[in-house]
Amino acid sequence: MTARIHFTTGHGTRNDFVLLDDPDGTLELDAATVAALCDRRGGIVGDGVIRAVRTRAAGIEAPADAPEWFMDYRNADGSTAEMCGNGVRVLAAHLRRAGHERAERFSVWTRAGARSIEILDDPTDADPVWTVRVGIGRAGTASTGRTVAIAGHHLEATDVDLGNPHAVAFLPGALDLDQIDLTRRPGLEPEPADGANIELVVSRGPRHVAMRVYERGVGETQSCGTGVAAVAVAAASRAGDTSGAPWRVDVPGGTLEVGWTATGEVTLTGPAELVADGVTLV
Secondary structure (H helix, E strand, O other): OOOEEEEEEEEEOOEEEEEEEOOOOOOOOOHHHHHHHHOOOOOOOOOEEEEEEEHHHOOOOOOOOOOOEEEEEEEOOOOEOOOOHHHHHHHHHHHHHOOOOOOOEEEEEEOOEEEEEEEEEOOOOOOOOEEEEEEEEOOEEEOOOOEEEEOOEEEEEEEEEEOEEEEEEEOOOOOOHHHOOOOOOOEEEOOOOOOOEEEEEEEEEOOEEEEEEEEOOOEEEOOOHHHHHHHHHHHHHHHOOOOOOOEEEEEOOEEEEEEEOOOOOEEEEEEEEEEEEEEEEO
16 A cells, blocks of 8 residues: 655765654554665665654653653664664754754653753754754773774774674775775674674874764765764774863764763764655655
């Protein structure tokens, strides 16, 4: 049976999403539908789908004090993901614009737990971009002996868990970040049981790095919010920086800032833009 659904498209540093407003949990999304929505030749196009649904209507287990809204995030291939750092900012912009959330500070529930949100700047007629800070959670890091195979090199990787799993590798001087071929997934050895997002990183200066990312279930994207946070965590550790001062991380789609709260939670600050609204048949 074909159904008409309303959608919004949006992006955060060109990590783009199809956003579905489903307060009462009436939409049934399967992997094929998600993949069709994200198809860059025959669909709406996006790196993933975000369903905005009330936590109590989402059909998930959640604590009694969970935030009202749940971020049901799906990768472009239809697989589920724990959360998405850029997607949370886009979801925050949608919830505010739709009137679902009116406060400048609120939280949403994700498969990785609650994520705090602070709206720093609202859009204007001259500038349609929101600026949003998201609490990503505390980072778990590990040196597992994992390596990333890329361009004939086997690079030591740092595992960083920020709800999503990441393998962060710093490129040697012999490799140019801009010239790396990411049309195919780099190898990981040993392969994590649930896969991982793979970040390749170079230094640009004090507390400043640049990265590219190959995301699980998607491929190379212009940005990955949790990947940016994971890279900053790994870079600060590598540099012996325990100051808590923010790091700048450049991605192909723009620039994001990663900081730390007094309690050690990682924060991610950057833009979110709602681009278009429409109706499609699924």
